Amino acid sequence: MIFLGLASNYTARDILRHSFALGGKKDYTDLEKELSKKYSADLDNLSLTFSGRSAIYLALKSFLESGRLKKGDHVAINGFTCHAVIEAIETAGLEPIYVDLEKAIGGQILPNYSAESLERTVKKDRKLKCFILQNTFGFPVDIRRFDTVKKQYNLQLIEDLAHCAGRKYPDGREIGTVGEATCMSFGKGKSIDTINGGAVILRDKSLMLPKEFNKAALRRRSGGDVPRASWYPLFAAIARGLSHLRLERPWLGLLLKLRWIERSADIKLSTDTTISYWQAKLALKQLKNLKNSALREFYLVDNRGACLKELKKHGYRLEEFWYEVPVAPERYYESVGYPERNNPNAVFFAQHVVNIPTWYRTKRHKKEVAEAKRIIKSHELKGER
Numbered sequence: 001m002i003f004l005g006l007a008s009n010y011t012a013r014d015i016l017r018h019s020f021a022l023g024g025k026k027d028y029t030d031l032e033k034e035l036s037k038k039y040s041a042d043l044d045n046l047s048l049t050f051s052g053r054s055a056i057y058l059a060l061k062s063f064l065e066s067g068r069l070k071k072g073d074h075v076a077i078n079g080f081t082c083h084a085v086i087e088a089i090e091t092a093g094l095e096p097i098y099v100d101l102e103k104a105i106g107g108q109i110l111p112n113y114s115a116e117s118l119e120r121t122v123k124k125d126r127k128l129k130c131f132i133l134q135n136t137f138g139f140p141v142d143i144r145r146f147d148t149v150k151k152q153y154n155l156q157l158i159e160d161l162a163h164c165a166g167r168k169y170p171d172g173r174e175i176g177t178v179g180e181a182t183c184m185s186f187g188k189g190k191s192i193d194t195i196n197g198g199a200v201i202l203r204d205k206s207l208m209l210p211k212e213f214n215k216a217a218l219r220r221r222s223g224g225d226v227p228r229a230s231w232y233p234l235f236a237a238i239a240r241g242l243s244h245l246r247l248e249r250p251w252l253g254l255l256l257k258l259r260w261i262e263r264s265a266d267i268k269l270s271t272d273t274t275i276s277y278w279q280a281k282l283a284l285k286q287l288k289n290l291k292n293s294a295l296r297e298f299y300l301v302d303n304r305g306a307c308l309k310e311l312k313k314h315g316y317r318l319e320e321f322w323y324e325v326p327v328a329p330e331r332y333y334e335s336v337g338y339p340e341r342n343n344p345n346a347v348f349f350a351q352h353v354v355n356i357p358t359w360y361r362t363k364r365h366k367k368e369v370a371e372a373k374r375i376i377k378s379h380e381l382k383g384e385r
């Protein structure tokens with residue numbers, strides 16, 4: 001069976017390594033040193049964080065304290081994104097401005113906004129001082145064009161590596177080595193996955209971590225702050241097994257009720273908590289082994305309900321795709337007041353996208369993934385849209 005969520009990116013070895021990982025202070029500082037080297041930032045100017053949204057919040061606060069942004073300024077973000085990004089921006093007292101997804105020549109909608117759309121937006125919006133690039137699913141933007149717009153309008157850039165750590169831009173530069181700040185998420189299913197966690201990396205040497213953030217006094221629980229973070233991959237493997245009996249939902253429901261697991265979108269924004277030593281150890285290993293390959297592949301299908309139904313009939317569980325609404329998850333969508341009329345491409349994309357996992361390695365699994373693609377392609381949208 002092929003899955004998208006439920007920690008299906010973990011092999012049996014990963015599950016054991018994760019569940020029984022032990023780490024020490026050295027693992028934590030080694031991870032910070034590796035990030036400092038990889039993204040060319042001073043050690044004092046970076047920190048591990050409780051989540052990706054905490055990292056984005058801290059980067060924005062440091063822009064505010066340095067005077068590069070002021071309260072109420074606007075931050076351009078992908079029109080197709082995660083609620084976590086909005087939470088970070090709004091908590092910092094700034095306003096998210098959604099930029100619609102690019103439509104390539106030939107009519108294909110791409111999962112990121114273009115530099116041309118950013119320029120059109122910034123020309124009309126004098127409060128827009130910062131933009132976030134998330135390189136959705138690991139598909140990189142054409143960074144050279146963004147360089148030009150950035151310089152011309154004096155914008156701050158945050159590279160959000162949740163989907164794209166280890167990937168390269170078309171001009172050969174590694175993602176995360178271009179902007180003033182680089183933010184990472186180590187949440188479930190991300191390029192580096194330790195269930196929760198992240199890192200804020202201020203690359204611009206004249207920036208400083210915000211005053212409210214006391215790196216020396218961060219809280220850390222030995223078991224991880226997300227309930228049973230260490231057992232999540234094991235719980236998910238049991239869920240995958242139970243799915244054959246259609247019992248995975250009651251199992252996950254029970255774990256949620258017991259507060260032994262947490263929904264990814266509900267991970268906290270915290271400035272006084274960090275990851276555990278064992279999580280740092282796992283993150284360092286993954287950081288050193290990052291591959292320049294997409295996190296997920298995507299297709300746009302005509303009738304997604306019918307497509308997923310057919311996939312399920314053939315044993316494919318691809319329902320946990322990114323994202324089902326332009327700002328996911330759906331349960332928070334209403335609350336963000338998303339301007340659908342200004343973002344028709346993102347709305348369309350969110351209605352038609354399906355994802356394919358890229359982490360299956362065995363010959364049998366690869367054959368199964370190829371069969372899933374065949375089914376998806378029979379539903380694929382064709383032509384101009």
Ligand SMILES: Cc1ncc(COP(=O)(O)O)c(C=O)c1O
Nearest residue numbers: 051052053082084134162185187
């Ligand atoms: C593009 C993007 N950036 C940042 C995040 C933040 O992740 P976290 O849950 O670690 O706060 C997410 C989470 O899904 C995401 O999809």
